[in-house]
Amino acid sequence: MNKRLIRPGSRLDHLAAMIQPSYSTIWDCCCDHGHLGMRLLKERCADQVIFVDLLENIMAALATKLALDFPQDQYSYQVRCDDIKNIQVPAQESQLFIIAGVGPHQTIEFIDSLCASAPDTVFDLLICSVHGNYAVRQALINQGYRLREERIVFDKNRFYEAIYLSKSADQPLVETGQQMWNWADPVHRDYWHRAVGHYQQKAKKDPAQFLPIIKRYELLRDSISQTGQHPTTASTLLPAS
Ligand SMILES: C[S@@+](CC[C@H](N)C(=O)[O-])C[C@H]1O[C@@H](n2cnc3c(N)ncnc32)[C@H](O)[C@@H]1O
Structure with a gap:
Protein backbone atom coordinates (compact mmCIF):
# COMPACT_ATOMS: atom_id res chain seq x y z
CA MET A 1 0.00 0.00 0.00
CA VAL A 174 -19.15 34.33 9.46
CA GLU A 175 -18.76 35.30 5.79
CA THR A 176 -15.25 36.72 6.23
CA GLY A 177 -14.07 33.90 8.44
CA GLN A 178 -13.48 34.44 12.12
CA GLN A 179 -11.46 32.11 14.35
CA MET A 180 -9.08 31.19 11.49
CA TRP A 181 -7.46 34.64 11.42
CA ASN A 182 -4.21 35.19 13.32
CA TRP A 183 -3.19 38.74 12.58
CA ALA A 184 0.31 38.14 13.99
CA ASP A 185 0.91 35.70 11.14
CA PRO A 186 2.25 37.47 8.01
CA VAL A 187 0.79 34.70 5.81
CA HIS A 188 -2.67 35.53 7.12
CA ARG A 189 -2.13 39.26 6.51
CA ASP A 190 -1.04 38.42 2.98
CA TYR A 191 -4.24 36.41 2.49
CA TRP A 192 -6.34 39.29 3.81
CA HIS A 193 -4.70 41.64 1.27
CA ARG A 194 -5.26 39.19 -1.57
CA ALA A 195 -8.93 38.68 -0.63
CA VAL A 196 -9.58 42.40 -0.35
CA GLY A 197 -7.66 43.05 -3.59
CA HIS A 198 -9.93 40.56 -5.35
CA TYR A 199 -13.08 42.36 -4.17
CA GLN A 200 -11.56 45.78 -4.97
CA GLN A 201 -11.18 44.64 -8.58
CA LYS A 202 -14.79 43.45 -8.64
CA ALA A 203 -16.00 46.68 -6.98
CA LYS A 204 -14.71 48.68 -9.94
CA LYS A 205 -17.50 47.14 -12.03
CA ASP A 206 -20.12 46.65 -9.33
CA PRO A 207 -19.49 48.88 -6.30
CA ALA A 208 -22.97 48.40 -4.84
CA GLN A 209 -22.35 44.67 -4.50
CA PHE A 210 -18.70 44.55 -3.55
CA LEU A 211 -17.90 47.68 -1.49
CA PRO A 212 -19.94 46.37 1.47
CA ILE A 213 -17.90 43.16 1.37
CA ILE A 214 -14.64 45.12 1.48
CA LYS A 215 -16.06 47.02 4.46
CA ARG A 216 -16.70 43.71 6.25
CA TYR A 217 -13.07 42.64 5.73
CA GLU A 218 -11.83 46.03 6.95
CA LEU A 219 -13.96 45.78 10.09
CA LEU A 220 -12.60 42.29 10.68
CA ARG A 221 -9.00 43.50 10.33
CA ASP A 222 -9.56 46.53 12.58
CA SER A 223 -11.19 44.41 15.23
CA ILE A 224 -8.50 41.72 15.26
CA SER A 225 -5.48 43.97 14.88
CA GLN A 226 -6.56 46.62 17.40
CA THR A 227 -8.23 44.57 20.11
CA GLY A 228 -7.07 41.04 19.37
CA GLN A 229 -10.77 40.15 19.35
CA HIS A 230 -12.80 38.87 16.45
CA PRO A 231 -16.06 40.71 15.77
CA THR A 232 -18.71 38.55 17.37
CA THR A 233 -21.81 39.95 15.77
CA ALA A 234 -24.09 37.60 13.92
CA SER A 235 -23.32 37.89 10.25
CA THR A 236 -25.19 40.35 8.10
CA LEU A 237 -25.99 38.84 4.75
CA LEU A 238 -24.57 40.71 1.82
CA PRO A 239 -24.69 39.71 -1.82
CA ALA A 240 -21.47 38.32 -3.27
CA SER A 241 -20.10 36.15 -5.98
C1 LIG B 1 -9.53 19.31 -9.04
S1 LIG B 1 -10.39 17.83 -8.71
C2 LIG B 1 -10.49 17.91 -6.93
C3 LIG B 1 -9.95 16.64 -6.32
C4 LIG B 1 -9.95 16.62 -4.81
N1 LIG B 1 -11.28 16.72 -4.26
C5 LIG B 1 -9.08 17.72 -4.27
O1 LIG B 1 -9.56 18.56 -3.51
O2 LIG B 1 -7.87 17.74 -4.58
C6 LIG B 1 -12.05 18.21 -9.18
C7 LIG B 1 -12.85 16.95 -9.48
O3 LIG B 1 -14.22 17.29 -9.47
C8 LIG B 1 -14.88 16.42 -10.36
N2 LIG B 1 -16.22 16.96 -10.66
C9 LIG B 1 -16.51 18.15 -11.25
N3 LIG B 1 -17.86 18.30 -11.35
C10 LIG B 1 -18.42 17.20 -10.79
C11 LIG B 1 -19.75 16.78 -10.60
N4 LIG B 1 -20.80 17.54 -11.01
N5 LIG B 1 -19.98 15.59 -10.00
C12 LIG B 1 -18.93 14.80 -9.61
N6 LIG B 1 -17.64 15.17 -9.77
C13 LIG B 1 -17.38 16.33 -10.36
C14 LIG B 1 -13.93 16.39 -11.54
O4 LIG B 1 -14.17 15.28 -12.37
C15 LIG B 1 -12.57 16.36 -10.85
O5 LIG B 1 -12.09 15.04 -10.70
Whole structure:
Protein backbone atom coordinates (compact mmCIF):
# COMPACT_ATOMS: atom_id res chain seq x y z
CA MET A 1 0.00 0.00 0.00
CA ASN A 2 1.19 3.53 -0.75
CA LYS A 3 2.27 4.61 2.74
CA ARG A 4 2.03 8.36 2.15
CA LEU A 5 -1.05 9.23 0.15
CA ILE A 6 -0.88 12.92 0.94
CA ARG A 7 2.05 15.35 1.28
CA PRO A 8 2.45 16.55 4.89
CA GLY A 9 1.33 20.17 5.34
CA SER A 10 -0.61 20.16 2.06
CA ARG A 11 -4.21 21.28 1.61
CA LEU A 12 -5.45 17.68 1.69
CA ASP A 13 -3.34 16.97 4.78
CA HIS A 14 -5.03 19.89 6.59
CA LEU A 15 -8.47 18.67 5.53
CA ALA A 16 -7.77 15.15 6.81
CA ALA A 17 -6.45 16.52 10.11
CA MET A 18 -9.58 18.60 10.74
CA ILE A 19 -12.00 15.67 10.71
CA GLN A 20 -13.17 14.51 14.11
CA PRO A 21 -13.75 10.77 14.00
CA SER A 22 -15.80 8.84 13.77
CA TYR A 23 -18.53 8.98 11.14
CA SER A 24 -20.67 6.16 9.86
CA THR A 25 -20.10 7.40 6.29
CA ILE A 26 -17.72 9.92 4.76
CA TRP A 27 -18.48 10.96 1.19
CA ASP A 28 -15.39 12.11 -0.74
CA CYS A 29 -17.27 14.17 -3.35
CA CYS A 30 -15.33 15.15 -6.50
CA CYS A 31 -12.69 12.70 -5.27
CA ASP A 32 -10.55 12.66 -8.45
CA HIS A 33 -7.77 10.15 -7.63
CA GLY A 34 -9.32 9.56 -4.21
CA HIS A 35 -6.25 10.47 -2.16
CA LEU A 36 -8.19 12.15 0.63
CA GLY A 37 -10.80 9.39 0.89
CA MET A 38 -8.07 6.71 0.91
CA ARG A 39 -6.28 8.49 3.73
CA LEU A 40 -9.53 8.58 5.73
CA LEU A 41 -10.21 4.94 4.94
CA LYS A 42 -6.72 4.02 6.11
CA GLU A 43 -7.13 6.02 9.32
CA ARG A 44 -10.58 4.51 9.88
CA CYS A 45 -12.25 7.90 10.26
CA ALA A 46 -15.55 6.29 9.21
CA ASP A 47 -17.20 2.90 8.96
CA GLN A 48 -17.29 3.40 5.21
CA VAL A 49 -16.00 5.89 2.63
CA ILE A 50 -17.94 6.62 -0.56
CA PHE A 51 -15.90 8.01 -3.45
CA VAL A 52 -17.84 10.04 -6.04
CA ASP A 53 -16.63 11.64 -9.25
CA LEU A 54 -17.90 12.11 -12.80
CA LEU A 55 -14.85 10.83 -14.63
CA GLU A 56 -15.22 7.20 -15.71
CA ASN A 57 -11.53 6.47 -16.39
CA ILE A 58 -10.40 7.98 -13.10
CA MET A 59 -13.03 6.04 -11.17
CA ALA A 60 -12.10 2.78 -12.90
CA ALA A 61 -8.43 3.32 -11.97
CA LEU A 62 -9.47 4.21 -8.41
CA ALA A 63 -11.55 1.03 -8.10
CA THR A 64 -8.53 -1.03 -9.21
CA LYS A 65 -6.23 0.69 -6.73
CA LEU A 66 -8.69 0.32 -3.88
CA ALA A 67 -9.12 -3.39 -4.62
CA LEU A 68 -5.34 -3.83 -4.33
CA ASP A 69 -4.63 -1.64 -1.32
CA PHE A 70 -7.84 -1.89 0.70
CA PRO A 71 -9.20 -5.47 0.76
CA GLN A 72 -12.98 -5.47 1.03
CA ASP A 73 -12.87 -7.89 3.94
CA GLN A 74 -10.98 -5.25 5.96
CA TYR A 75 -12.28 -1.94 4.60
CA SER A 76 -15.73 -0.77 3.58
CA TYR A 77 -16.03 1.58 0.63
CA GLN A 78 -18.01 2.30 -2.55
CA VAL A 79 -16.90 3.86 -5.82
CA ARG A 80 -19.64 5.81 -7.57
CA CYS A 81 -19.20 7.33 -11.01
CA ASP A 82 -21.88 9.98 -10.88
CA ASP A 83 -22.70 13.67 -10.76
CA ILE A 84 -22.83 15.01 -7.19
CA LYS A 85 -26.16 16.61 -8.12
CA ASN A 86 -27.63 13.10 -8.53
CA ILE A 87 -26.81 12.09 -4.96
CA GLN A 88 -29.78 11.57 -2.68
CA VAL A 89 -28.48 11.91 0.87
CA PRO A 90 -29.62 8.78 2.73
CA ALA A 91 -31.69 9.19 5.89
CA GLN A 92 -28.82 8.08 8.11
CA GLU A 93 -27.03 9.60 11.08
CA SER A 94 -23.39 10.59 11.29
CA GLN A 95 -22.45 11.43 7.71
CA LEU A 96 -19.79 13.83 6.44
CA PHE A 97 -19.70 15.18 2.89
CA ILE A 98 -16.37 16.59 1.68
CA ILE A 99 -16.44 19.01 -1.24
CA ALA A 100 -12.93 20.19 -2.09
CA GLY A 101 -11.04 21.39 -5.12
CA VAL A 102 -13.87 22.85 -7.20
CA GLY A 103 -14.87 26.47 -7.78
CA PRO A 104 -17.37 28.47 -5.73
CA HIS A 105 -20.33 28.15 -8.12
CA GLN A 106 -20.03 24.35 -8.23
CA THR A 107 -19.39 24.17 -4.49
CA ILE A 108 -22.58 26.13 -3.79
CA GLU A 109 -24.53 24.11 -6.34
CA PHE A 110 -23.43 20.84 -4.67
CA ILE A 111 -24.18 22.07 -1.13
CA ASP A 112 -27.66 23.23 -2.16
CA SER A 113 -28.33 20.02 -4.10
CA LEU A 114 -27.29 17.74 -1.21
CA CYS A 115 -29.39 19.74 1.27
CA ALA A 116 -32.42 19.78 -1.06
CA SER A 117 -32.22 16.00 -1.56
CA ALA A 118 -32.87 15.34 2.14
CA PRO A 119 -34.28 18.38 3.95
CA ASP A 120 -34.86 16.42 7.17
CA THR A 121 -31.48 14.70 7.37
CA VAL A 122 -28.61 16.46 9.12
CA PHE A 123 -25.06 15.88 7.93
CA ASP A 124 -21.69 17.56 8.40
CA LEU A 125 -19.70 19.25 5.66
CA LEU A 126 -16.00 19.84 5.04
CA ILE A 127 -15.61 22.49 2.35
CA CYS A 128 -12.52 23.77 0.55
CA SER A 129 -13.43 25.82 -2.52
CA VAL A 130 -10.60 26.96 -4.77
CA HIS A 131 -11.70 30.58 -4.20
CA GLY A 132 -14.85 32.70 -3.70
CA ASN A 133 -15.25 31.82 -0.04
CA TYR A 134 -17.45 34.78 0.90
CA ALA A 135 -20.24 33.51 -1.37
CA VAL A 136 -19.71 29.87 -0.33
CA ARG A 137 -20.03 30.89 3.32
CA GLN A 138 -23.24 32.79 2.57
CA ALA A 139 -24.72 29.66 1.01
CA LEU A 140 -23.70 27.61 4.04
CA ILE A 141 -25.24 30.17 6.43
CA ASN A 142 -28.45 30.11 4.37
CA GLN A 143 -28.55 26.31 4.80
CA GLY A 144 -28.24 26.69 8.59
CA TYR A 145 -24.62 25.56 8.98
CA ARG A 146 -22.49 26.57 11.94
CA LEU A 147 -18.73 26.39 12.42
CA ARG A 148 -16.75 23.50 13.88
CA GLU A 149 -13.32 24.62 12.68
CA GLU A 150 -11.80 26.74 9.93
CA ARG A 151 -8.24 27.16 8.70
CA ILE A 152 -6.38 29.35 6.26
CA VAL A 153 -4.24 26.98 4.21
CA PHE A 154 -1.33 28.12 2.04
CA ASP A 155 -0.26 25.38 -0.37
CA LYS A 156 1.74 25.61 -3.59
CA ASN A 157 1.52 29.40 -3.55
CA ARG A 158 -2.27 29.41 -3.33
CA PHE A 159 -4.55 30.27 -0.43
CA TYR A 160 -7.54 28.17 0.61
CA GLU A 161 -10.12 28.26 3.37
CA ALA A 162 -10.81 24.86 4.89
CA ILE A 163 -14.22 25.02 6.60
CA TYR A 164 -15.60 22.22 8.79
CA LEU A 165 -19.31 22.58 9.54
CA SER A 166 -22.19 21.09 11.40
CA LYS A 167 -25.72 22.36 12.05
CA SER A 168 -25.27 21.71 15.77
CA ALA A 169 -21.84 23.35 16.19
CA ASP A 170 -21.31 25.99 18.90
CA GLN A 171 -19.98 28.85 16.80
CA PRO A 172 -21.79 30.89 14.16
CA LEU A 173 -20.32 30.91 10.68
CA VAL A 174 -19.15 34.33 9.46
CA GLU A 175 -18.76 35.30 5.79
CA THR A 176 -15.25 36.72 6.23
CA GLY A 177 -14.07 33.90 8.44
CA GLN A 178 -13.48 34.44 12.12
CA GLN A 179 -11.46 32.11 14.35
CA MET A 180 -9.08 31.19 11.49
CA TRP A 181 -7.46 34.64 11.42
CA ASN A 182 -4.21 35.19 13.32
CA TRP A 183 -3.19 38.74 12.58
CA ALA A 184 0.31 38.14 13.99
CA ASP A 185 0.91 35.70 11.14
CA PRO A 186 2.25 37.47 8.01
CA VAL A 187 0.79 34.70 5.81
CA HIS A 188 -2.67 35.53 7.12
CA ARG A 189 -2.13 39.26 6.51
CA ASP A 190 -1.04 38.42 2.98
CA TYR A 191 -4.24 36.41 2.49
CA TRP A 192 -6.34 39.29 3.81
CA HIS A 193 -4.70 41.64 1.27
CA ARG A 194 -5.26 39.19 -1.57
CA ALA A 195 -8.93 38.68 -0.63
CA VAL A 196 -9.58 42.40 -0.35
CA GLY A 197 -7.66 43.05 -3.59
CA HIS A 198 -9.93 40.56 -5.35
CA TYR A 199 -13.08 42.36 -4.17
CA GLN A 200 -11.56 45.78 -4.97
CA GLN A 201 -11.18 44.64 -8.58
CA LYS A 202 -14.79 43.45 -8.64
CA ALA A 203 -16.00 46.68 -6.98
CA LYS A 204 -14.71 48.68 -9.94
CA LYS A 205 -17.50 47.14 -12.03
CA ASP A 206 -20.12 46.65 -9.33
CA PRO A 207 -19.49 48.88 -6.30
CA ALA A 208 -22.97 48.40 -4.84
CA GLN A 209 -22.35 44.67 -4.50
CA PHE A 210 -18.70 44.55 -3.55
CA LEU A 211 -17.90 47.68 -1.49
CA PRO A 212 -19.94 46.37 1.47
CA ILE A 213 -17.90 43.16 1.37
CA ILE A 214 -14.64 45.12 1.48
CA LYS A 215 -16.06 47.02 4.46
CA ARG A 216 -16.70 43.71 6.25
CA TYR A 217 -13.07 42.64 5.73
CA GLU A 218 -11.83 46.03 6.95
CA LEU A 219 -13.96 45.78 10.09
CA LEU A 220 -12.60 42.29 10.68
CA ARG A 221 -9.00 43.50 10.33
CA ASP A 222 -9.56 46.53 12.58
CA SER A 223 -11.19 44.41 15.23
CA ILE A 224 -8.50 41.72 15.26
CA SER A 225 -5.48 43.97 14.88
CA GLN A 226 -6.56 46.62 17.40
CA THR A 227 -8.23 44.57 20.11
CA GLY A 228 -7.07 41.04 19.37
CA GLN A 229 -10.77 40.15 19.35
CA HIS A 230 -12.80 38.87 16.45
CA PRO A 231 -16.06 40.71 15.77
CA THR A 232 -18.71 38.55 17.37
CA THR A 233 -21.81 39.95 15.77
CA ALA A 234 -24.09 37.60 13.92
CA SER A 235 -23.32 37.89 10.25
CA THR A 236 -25.19 40.35 8.10
CA LEU A 237 -25.99 38.84 4.75
CA LEU A 238 -24.57 40.71 1.82
CA PRO A 239 -24.69 39.71 -1.82
CA ALA A 240 -21.47 38.32 -3.27
CA SER A 241 -20.10 36.15 -5.98
C1 LIG B 1 -9.53 19.31 -9.04
S1 LIG B 1 -10.39 17.83 -8.71
C2 LIG B 1 -10.49 17.91 -6.93
C3 LIG B 1 -9.95 16.64 -6.32
C4 LIG B 1 -9.95 16.62 -4.81
N1 LIG B 1 -11.28 16.72 -4.26
C5 LIG B 1 -9.08 17.72 -4.27
O1 LIG B 1 -9.56 18.56 -3.51
O2 LIG B 1 -7.87 17.74 -4.58
C6 LIG B 1 -12.05 18.21 -9.18
C7 LIG B 1 -12.85 16.95 -9.48
O3 LIG B 1 -14.22 17.29 -9.47
C8 LIG B 1 -14.88 16.42 -10.36
N2 LIG B 1 -16.22 16.96 -10.66
C9 LIG B 1 -16.51 18.15 -11.25
N3 LIG B 1 -17.86 18.30 -11.35
C10 LIG B 1 -18.42 17.20 -10.79
C11 LIG B 1 -19.75 16.78 -10.60
N4 LIG B 1 -20.80 17.54 -11.01
N5 LIG B 1 -19.98 15.59 -10.00
C12 LIG B 1 -18.93 14.80 -9.61
N6 LIG B 1 -17.64 15.17 -9.77
C13 LIG B 1 -17.38 16.33 -10.36
C14 LIG B 1 -13.93 16.39 -11.54
O4 LIG B 1 -14.17 15.28 -12.37
C15 LIG B 1 -12.57 16.36 -10.85
O5 LIG B 1 -12.09 15.04 -10.70
